[in-house]
Amino acid sequence: MKTSKQIEEKIRKRTDGEVFSLEDILPKKHSKAQYFRTIKTLSKLQQERRVSRIRKGLYFKPCKVQFTDDLWMFDASRQEIAEYYQKKFKHKIYVTGTPLFNSMKLTEQVPATSVFAVENPPKDFKEDKLFFVKSKCPITEENKKYLQILDCIENIKHVPAKTSGEVADSLMQLHISHLSNKELLELVRYSKFYIPRTRAILAAMFATTGKKTLAEHLKQSYAPDTRFKIYFENSIVLENKEYYGIYNTYTK
Numbered sequence: 001m002k003t004s005k006q007i008e009e010k011i012r013k014r015t016d017g018e019v020f021s022l023e024d025i026l027p028k029k030h031s032k033a034q035y036f037r038t039i040k041t042l043s044k045l046q047q048e049r050r051v052s053r054i055r056k057g058l059y060f061k062p063c064k065v066q067f068t069d070d071l072w073m074f075d076a077s078r079q080e081i082a083e084y085y086q087k088k089f090k091h092k093i094y095v096t097g098t099p100l101f102n103s104m105k106l107t108e109q110v111p112a113t114s115v116f117a118v119e120n121p122p123k124d125f126k127e128d129k130l131f132f133v134k135s136k137c138p139i140t141e142e143n144k145k146y147l148q149i150l151d152c153i154e155n156i157k158h159v160p161a162k163t164s165g166e167v168a169d170s171l172m173q174l175h176i177s178h179l180s181n182k183e184l185l186e187l188v189r190y191s192k193f194y195i196p197r198t199r200a201i202l203a204a205m206f207a208t209t210g211k212k213t214l215a216e217h218l219k220q221s222y223a224p225d226t227r228f229k230i231y232f233e234n235s236i237v238l239e240n241k242e243y244y245g246i247y248n249t250y251t252k
Contacts, residue, residue: 004037007042011025018060022042082114085132101159104170105174106152109160114130119135135147143190149175152171153202163231166234169236171205192221200222200245208236222245225245
């Protein structure tokens with residue numbers, strides 16, 4: 001069977017509405033000739049509207065619009081592309097940014113974008129309302145929840161429609177207060193990958209919840225004369241903040 005026919009057969013067997021990559025079509029060991037023949041065949045299928053090109057090396061198999069007989073969808077949705085990358089990266093990916101703030105009940109604002117943290121973001125990736133950011137450290141299934149809490153602390157001033165104080169209190173009440181001592185130690189361990197301001201806020205949170213030993217441990221991880229300007233309006237973190245180098249500023 002010719003290479004072009006083999007490629008067409010592989011694509012025929014794929015599920016309608018599926019996002020797939022060039023790597024999914026090519027054999028693991030392939031020659032340059034096979035590579036260029038595959039590109040040429042995909043280009044031909046694209047002209048015939050049997051596949052759609054999302055970006056370099058990434059394709060979409062058109063599908064019928066649900067509940068219709070003759071309407072076809074030729075462009076992959078943001079959700080379909082996001083699901084492809086979630087499968088590709090397996091456990092080495094997690095939700096961050098505004099979608100994370102919403103899922104952790106730190107804001108009621110519904111996110112208009114999808115944001116994922118990965119160890120090695122796709123190069124030259126440009127997709128409307130879908131973004132990848134580099135994670136602070138290697139991702140595992142076990143450490144995602146710690147990294148997500150720390151991401152929220154690091155971006156505490158950027159949670160939509162909430163003050164930094166409100167976010168700090170919600171994080172403590174909804175998430176940090178439910179962690180076991182072992183989990184708190186893991187949170188401290190991963191905080192070392194984050195900027196000193198993040199560790200200072202976490203230290204103030206620990207002190208507020210009576211975890212003074214952990215708070216002191218974090219305080220030793222940054223210079224004692226460091227000052228961080230964050231406005232914690234009407235927050236229970238206020239009672240401990242200055243000891244950990246946090247001073248009010250009226251810039252949220």
